[in-house]
Amino acid sequence: MALGLVSCSKETTKGKPMNFEISVVQTRADKTDWVTGDKVYVFFKGMENKHLVLTRASDGSWTDSFGAGKILDTDFVGLNDQAITAIHFPENVDVDYADNQFSFTKDGEPVYNYYLSDVGTPYTVKDNTVTANLVMGKPADFIQIHVDGIDNKVSDYTLGCPLIAPAACGGVDKNGRIIEEALQAGVRLKGTGDADGAIFAGKLVSNQETDCYFTLSDNDRIYTMTYNREALTQGTINLPAPTETGGTSWVVTNASDLYVDLGLTSGLKWSKYNIGASSETDYGDFFAWGEIQPKGVYTWSSYQFNPKGDGKTFSKYSNVSEASLLPEDDAAFSALGGKFRMATYNEWSELEAECDWKWTDDYNGTGVSGRIVTGKKTGYTDRSIFLPAGGYMDGNSLSNLSGFYWSSSLETSFTSLAKSMNFGNTAVQWYMNNRYRGCLIRPVSK
Secondary structure (H helix, E strand, O other): OOOEOOOOOOOOOOOOEOEEEEEEOOOOOOOOOOOOOOEEEEEEOOOOOOOEEEEEOOOOOEEEEEOOOOOEHHHHOOOOOOEEEEEEOOOOOEEEEEOOEEEEEEOOEOOOOOOEEEEEEEOEEEOOEEEEEEOOEOOOOEEEEEEEOOHHHHHHOEEEOOOEEOEEEEEEEOOOOEEEEEOOOOOOEEOEEEOOEEEEEEEEOOOOOOOEEEEEEOOOEEEEEEEOHHHHOOOEEEEOOOOOOOOOOOEEEEHHHOEEOOOOOOOOEEEOOOOOOOOOOOOOOOEOOOOOOOOOOEOHHHOOOOOOOOOOOOOOOOOHHHOEOOHHHOHHHHHHOOOOEOOOHHHHHHHHHHEEEEEEOOHHHOOOOEEEEEEOOOOOOOOEEEEEOOOEEEEOEEEOOOEEEEEEEEOOOOOOEEEEEEEOOOOEEEEEEEOOOEEEOOOEEO
16 A cells, blocks of 8 residues: 655644545556556545645655645535545646536647546545545546557557547546546547557447458558457557558558649648548548548438537537637548648639649549549649549438539538538539538548
8 A cells, every 4th residue: 555645734724634545556557557657636526626636656655745725624524425536647637626527638628548547436534544445447438559669759640440539538526427528439549658659548439340440640651450349349459560561460551652742832732532432433431521430311410510400509610710620520630640631721722723623524434524633833734633523412312413522611601501612514613511411522631
């Protein structure tokens, strides 16, 4: 048992300071033991504002400190349900108290990574000493993925899996309940380095039983691995280190093989394929604006950010300050990572202005219609991309077989709409499209 003692110096505040004898057992997380500097935040059910911070010392003991003023014997008066909620994060967080709950953030955002918790642990109070035993473990459905060999450059990588959503312990309320926040399934995970690699973590949110895949990306390469879905339920997965050639487990793709430099003023490069496509003429997948997974039905009632299904009340992207998609809601970044993302209104406009858009009913004898987009700048006139005219999804039907491609830009004057590039055999123009509709996505990269 590791003890942390608080000095009983003379206090001007009414009440006596408490001593704490709290043990923290070996973690069941990816690490096999605690390391120096690890912190466990301890909250006493019903106690206003104050909390305890246990910090792992180099000798293996835990020292304690106070998060918002010293905890006194008077703070325990009236706490009939003597229970603790304890939280550990893989990195330092800011702890704030407001509206009867504690919140956890780093740089103003929730920490979407693994966390350990022990909820409802009893404690005793005797002779100004609080005694408890904490057993810290991962929350239900959390998965930790350990990737070897990238500890020194973990910030360069993101990991994606369509069955896993980043999740955060956003707070603890006055009754000791954990407030958890989660993003869409498939949002790319950010890792935390450890001694021999990096830990990526999220919550398994799909009951799909087929095999899934991981994509590990930096700015130069995309590594893909097929994985058995059943194995995800084990909670801890160890993946080998990526290499320039992929190694024995990863399939590696150079980012530069996926895009074309058309000589645009901005230097932006456009992908050869749509998201979900395996060739130039493949339409790929259809996405509602801001959603990162294709689906079967595209309506207001099935739209991620319209919980009432009325096309009027939006939980996200509802004002001028939210005029462009965040990376977490960008289907191109979700699928590929690295520097890939959806193009903005201005970037589509640049492509329209600085390239030749030629309509064809039969691209290279494939029978697929669309626009061949070719650079106009000297030295780039032999470079082009093909945008197939795949139409859009409304309900469960494919409509209007011309080209409809989402930009990442909201139509701020009518927030039920977002800007899509539309083309047929006679014109290339902008279209203000209902956000729920399924359009195609062509990635860009710097």
